[in-house]
Amino acid sequence: MLELLSFGPGGWGDEILRGTGVTVAVASLAFVIGLLFGATAAAAKLSGSLPLRLAADTYTTVVRGVPALLVIWLFFFGGSGMVTWVAGLFGYGGRVELSAFAVGVAAVAVVSGAYAAEVIRGAVQAVPKGQIEAARALGMRRRLILRRVTVPVALRYALPGLGNVWQLTIKDTALVSVTALAELMRMAFVASGATREPFFFYCTAAVIYMAITTLSAAAFRAAERGAERGVRREAGR
Amino acid sequence: MNPAFALEILPQLLTGAVLTLQLVALALLLGLVLALPVALARLSPFAPVSALASGYIFVFRATPLLVQIFLIYYGLGQFEAVRESFLWPILREPFWCAILALMLNSAAYTAEIIRGGIRSVPYGQIEAARALGMSGPLLYRRVVLPLAWRQALPAYGNEMIQMVQASSLASTITLMELTGVARAIAARTFQPVEAFVIAGAIYLLLNFVLTRAVHWAERRVTHAAH
Amino acid sequence: MTAKGFGRFAAMLAAVMLLAACGEGDKQAQTAQSAADKPVPNPLRVATEGAYPPYNMVDPAGNLIGYDMDVMREVCSRMKVECGITAQAWDGIIPGLQAGKYDVIIAGMSITDERKQVVDFTQGYAITPAYFVALNDSPLHQLDLGLERIGLDEIDTTEEAAIAALKDALKGKSVGVQNATIHANFVEDALGDAVSIRRYDTQENLALDLASGRIDVGLADSTAWEAFLDSEAGRKAGFVGPGFDGGPFGEGLGIAVRKGEDRLLDALNAALNSMREDGTLKRMAEQWFGFDASAR
Incomplete structure (x- = not known):
């Protein structure tokens, strides 16, 4: 059975490995871009402007309310048209074409960003007012307070939530396989079809996903511990 | 966006939405029934039992649902032994395979939600109930579970909405639920954007109604407690 | 459901639809642009x-x-x-x-x-013609329509009778097809009210389910079936009824x-x-x- 996973022309080991690489690449890019979307949306939600707040609410409500699979299909079928239209707004006249990789990253990033937005908003709101007042009393300006107080404290609060968003993002990349992007799930699918051994290949994929999620969960826990350094424990904890 | 075309495909999409609702309702119900023993097993002081429950929860939460569905549908169907077993009448049907995958997945998440709820029950309440002579199942039924449920309801509301979205994966194993119908329309008419946008709107509507219902239930539960 | 909540929900929906509409409208405008003069792309x-x-x-x-x-x-x-x-x-x-x-x-x-x-x-x-395939132990193999090929460009009375007999035999059966194919369209249009249609993403998965007995019969291109029928799993399956071409089969x-x-x-x-x-x-x-x- 294991010879199915051998490397080289007879086995699927190298394809699966390459697929794993694509999965990690799509997830990482989508997570980072999603963080940008999320931070922007969170800022808009916390801003005083009603239109901005409404736009950000629409984004998070709509994207979190429809299945990620549907978002991916929509991007896959209609993505280029929409991007071309947006590019047109910025004065670019030509057609913008998206590769399957770009479509996958964009779709997963949009979903990831909507969840990240809620986490970031919650974390910023959780920053104790007293800390900001204390910073102001020390004569810090708004930008400095943001950089030295709000962001570091909020980041600490946001880390566990962002860890969850990352797990979600990795799992969502599996859905991109429906567009035939050669990521891990797609490779398991192709190998299953060619060898008629679906059980073996989907189990292999499951184990690899588990390894990725477990390793990254450990990394996030380490980061959380790092962020907790220098934080005074409450009594009794 | 062509309004006439949108109107034309609406009835087909609504038929798909009915199947979506069936999948979600049944998977949630069965998932909840399974989640309770899993949560209790997870809290069990007997290490092998708790490890088994932890393992189950870990596997289903650490892998994509799509892998789980394919593993159950195509993976199990591959074996002669499964095809000749008494389980085949169930595993033969894509509907039951989807229910099985969604249910197992939902139970893993719900068990954690219930566990969190149970752990949040103040110890004083349990002591008070013990002082009144309650113990074992009665204590659980009358004190621990109702209190845990109240605590867990908001998180369970999220899980319900996640299930609506998760049910879209049933389309990958030939079920014509909402996403499946949208896909078939997109493929046949070459007007994909309409089909997916309207399907998305129906999902939003479903979730909106569900969110309201959970809010209503939350208010009722908190009200009853005072 | 509060009136305010619903109003906001409706506004969000309208915004999304508008966005989709804009994306679409522009797409159509662009395709017509001097496509005929476009040189052959290389690569x-x-x-x-x-x-x-x-x-x-x-x-x-x-x-x-x-x-x-x-x-x-x-x-x-x-x-x-x-x-x-x-x-x-x-x-x-x-x-x-x-x-x-x-x-x-x-x-x-x-x-x-x-x-x-x-x-x-x-x-x-x-x-190449399209064929139905079922497992060898299926009663469908007893079906004899007396025809080897049905051309759907022009249908004569014997062919019409054969299609009716086929529809009769398939009544209540589950028929697998690949989504977005001529076979899916044919089954939908000609047999849709008699059978339950199962749509697959790939021909390979369709064959997998036919072999495991999840569906009663599948319709696909004859040559696409050959690859399956030659395989280990496909040996217990075979063609049913006549081949189809022309008309909806293109x-x-x-x-x-x-x-x-x-x-x-x-x-x-x-x-x-x-x-x-x-x-x-x-x-x-x-x-x-x-x-x-x-x-x-």
Whole structure:
């Protein structure tokens, strides 16, 4: 059975490995871009402007309310048209074409960003007012307070939530396989079809996903511990 | 966006939405029934039992649902032994395979939600109930579970909405639920954007109604407690 | 449900629809632009499915192989262009062409009137009938319609009777087809009220489910079935009833390009013509199908 996973022309080991690489690449890019979307949306939600707040609410409500699979299909079928239209707004006249990789990253990033937005908003709101007042009393300006107080404290609060968003993002990349992007799930699918051994290949994929999620969960826990350094424990904890 | 075309495909999409609702309702119900023993097993002081429950929860939460569905549908169907077993009448049907995958997945998440709820029950309440002579199942039924449920309801509301979205994966194993119908329309008419946008709107509507219902239930539960 | 909550929900929905509408409107405006003068792209970006043996599939080394691939590589070399072939999901393969993700599709795609409204096709490079397949122990194998082939361009009374008898035999059965194919359309239109239709993303998964007994019968291209029937799992299955062609099954398989890109279409047709004339196409068909499927 294991010879199915051998490397080289007879086995699927190298394809699966390459697929794993694509999965990690799509997830990482989508997570980072999603963080940008999320931070922007969170800022808009916390801003005083009603239109901005409404736009950000629409984004998070709509994207979190429809299945990620549907978002991916929509991007896959209609993505280029929409991007071309947006590019047109910025004065670019030509057609913008998206590769399957770009479509996958964009779709997963949009979903990831909507969840990240809620986490970031919650974390910023959780920053104790007293800390900001204390910073102001020390004569810090708004930008400095943001950089030295709000962001570091909020980041600490946001880390566990962002860890969850990352797990979600990795799992969502599996859905991109429906567009035939050669990521891990797609490779398991192709190998299953060619060898008629679906059980073996989907189990292999499951184990690899588990390894990725477990390793990254450990990394996030380490980061959380790092962020907790220098934080005074409450009594009794 | 062509309004006439949108109107034309609406009835087909609504038929798909009915199947979506069936999948979600049944998977949630069965998932909840399974989640309770899993949560209790997870809290069990007997290490092998708790490890088994932890393992189950870990596997289903650490892998994509799509892998789980394919593993159950195509993976199990591959074996002669499964095809000749008494389980085949169930595993033969894509509907039951989807229910099985969604249910197992939902139970893993719900068990954690219930566990969190149970752990949040103040110890004083349990002591008070013990002082009144309650113990074992009665204590659980009358004190621990109702209190845990109240605590867990908001998180369970999220899980319900996640299930609506998760049910879209049933389309990958030939079920014509909402996403499946949208896909078939997109493929046949070459007007994909309409089909997916309207399907998305129906999902939003479903979730909106569900969110309201959970809010209503939350208010009722908190009200009853005072 | 509060009135305010619902109003906000409706506003969000309207915003999304508007966005979709804008994206769409512009797409249509752009396609007409001087497509006819567009030179043949080099490198030429080619899309295939990669899960439809023997037309296109992936070998364990990860290479795309099959009849389509051999034909396309030869066409490209005769057109003197570089070919970059990538695998795409079948469902979205035509929208992907329209969206400009690639320039041509060669994926065992039948030339049909429905598809001709959205893409242009070259001449047919293969023509093969569609067949139903069921497991050998299925009662459907006792069905004898007395016909070997039903051409759906013009249907005579015996053929009409045969189709009615077939529909009768299939009543209440589950019929598997691949989504977005002529076979799916035919089953939907001709048998939709009698059978339960199961749509698959790939032919391979359809075959997998037929072998495991999840569906009673499948409808697909005869040559696509051959790959399955030759396999270990496929030995316990066989053709049922007559072969179908013409009408909704189209005029054979063609290479698809975006509408109006005439220079590219002419160049592809010229290459196919020369391959037909010197016997290359026939040789390739015989190699992959065991018979000359290129004949018209």
